[in-house]
Amino acid sequence: MKERAVLVLEDGTVYHGYAFGHRGKNVGEVVFNTAQTGYQEILTDPSYNGQIVVMTYPHQGNYGVNVFDMESNRPWVRGFVAKEFSTYAAGPRAQQSLAEFMSEYGVVGLEGIDTRALVRKIREGGVMKGVIAHASAFGSPTHRFSPADTDALREEARKWTDIDGRDMTPEVSTPLPYQFPTFKGRRRVVVMDFGIKHAQMRYMAEMGFELIVVPGKTSPAQIMALEPHGLFVSNGPGDPSMPRYAHATLWKLMGLVPTFGICLGHQLLGLAAGGRTFKLKFGHRGANHPVKNLLTGKVEITSQNHGYAVDPESLEEFQPTHINLNDGTLEGMAHLRYPVFSVQYHPEACPGPHDSLYLFQRFLEEVDAFNGLTGLPVEKQRTDKLGV
Numbered sequence: 001m002k003e004r005a006v007l008v009l010e011d012g013t014v015y016h017g018y019a020f021g022h023r024g025k026n027v028g029e030v031v032f033n034t035a036q037t038g039y040q041e042i043l044t045d046p047s048y049n050g051q052i053v054v055m056t057y058p059h060q061g062n063y064g065v066n067v068f069d070m071e072s073n074r075p076w077v078r079g080f081v082a083k084e085f086s087t088y089a090a091g092p093r094a095q096q097s098l099a100e101f102m103s104e105y106g107v108v109g110l111e112g113i114d115t116r117a118l119v120r121k122i123r124e125g126g127v128m129k130g131v132i133a134h135a136s137a138f139g140s141p142t143h144r145f146s147p148a149d150t151d152a153l154r155e156e157a158r159k160w161t162d163i164d165g166r167d168m169t170p171e172v173s174t175p176l177p178y179q180f181p182t183f184k185g186r187r188r189v190v191v192m193d194f195g196i197k198h199a200q201m202r203y204m205a206e207m208g209f210e211l212i213v214v215p216g217k218t219s220p221a222q223i224m225a226l227e228p229h230g231l232f233v234s235n236g237p238g239d240p241s242m243p244r245y246a247h248a249t250l251w252k253l254m255g256l257v258p259t260f261g262i263c264l265g266h267q268l269l270g271l272a273a274g275g276r277t278f279k280l281k282f283g284h285r286g287a288n289h290p291v292k293n294l295l296t297g298k299v300e301i302t303s304q305n306h307g308y309a310v311d312p313e314s315l316e317e318f319q320p321t322h323i324n325l326n327d328g329t330l331e332g333m334a335h336l337r338y339p340v341f342s343v344q345y346h347p348e349a350c351p352g353p354h355d356s357l358y359l360f361q362r363f364l365e366e367v368d369a370f371n372g373l374t375g376l377p378v379e380k381q382r383t384d385k386l387g388v
């Protein structure tokens with residue numbers, strides 16, 4: 001018999017379903033993702049630190065998990081919800097089942113609930129805090145949830161400190177600097193790690209960049225002492241207005257070195273330039289968000305995962321370069337005078353389409369133009385041989 005489990009939202013809504021993955025209980029901000037595949041990349045994307053992710057596609061887990069699709073060294077989601085999880089992992093790339101993977105890393109799962117109703121609720125009411133609890137967290141796998149149990153879980157969700165207003169990046173940023181495994185390149189990029197997805201580094205390594213990854217709290221002087229040709233600002237979790245040290249660092253470095261920011265990196269650059277960020281009602285999380293490139297007029301289908309956005313009205317030194325065609329929010333910007341640009345979405349995909357990979361090429365061109373390296377051959381690095 002399946003073990004009972006519930007999701008209780010802070011507004012008191014209760015969804016009854018069944019336990020999956022690691023047995024237990026966890027609280028987080030409940031968000032939804034509309035990607036049909038890519039659950040392993042989603043689970044291991046550090047930007048989800050603090051969040052319970054609901055997949056809108058009804059069937060998850062069918063192709064298992066493997067060592068290649070890790071976006072960091074472990075999952076970061078606090079809970080994972082789907083209509084139905086496959087217990088069987090099919091396909092030549094599968095090395096482990098999703099159930100085993102979630103159990104191994106302590107990811108509490110829930111299935112068998114009406115995910116469409118839950119997503120409609122979040123779309124209407126905005127993102128909310130919630131708790132997933134399995135019956136065994138109440139002492140026995142055959143436990144039946146009483147109204148007193150769900151009231152207590154609701155209180156637990158309410159009392160949990162909202163990720164809005166919290167710097168969630170120190171937990172996921174590297175504690176010490178390291179070199180991403182690349183050959184010694186003639187173009188050195190310092191990567192500010194706020195919870196980076198490996199795909200971003202893989203693409204840059206393949207393009208011939210030497211990558212030195214530093215903690216998000218690294219000072220401008222320490223960064224410049226590494227003599228970078230370029231600076232990369234990663235994605236990451238939580239409220240972008242909270243890591244104030246990063247705003248100060250990026251403000252000081254603006255114009256000194258060509259800079260490319262993705263997602264949280266984009267938001268931090270906007271804040272560094274004196275701009276403002278705000279929280280979206282339910283965010284953008286999926287693999288088919290249409291974005292218009294205002295410089296070319298072309299539309300890109302993009303991978304997204306963010307709950308905040310930069311207010312374009314608040315920007316003085318940046319011009320908008322990309323907008324979201326669903327809701328008109330800012331998706332990309334470029335500095336008016338310096339080689340500094342950023343996007344809110346994920347050109348590295350993982351999961352998602354590759355329409356926006358040209359941005360990494362643009363970064364390479366900016367780095368070369370600024371450092372007098374134009375004409376230098378790009379030493380393509382085979383990251384598959386490097387074991388990354």
Ligand SMILES: NC(=O)CC[C@H](N)C(=O)O
Pocket residue numbers: 047234235236237238239240262263264265305306307308309
């Ligand atoms: N993927 C990211 O970098 C997310 C940025 C930020 N934490 C947000 O939710 O908007």
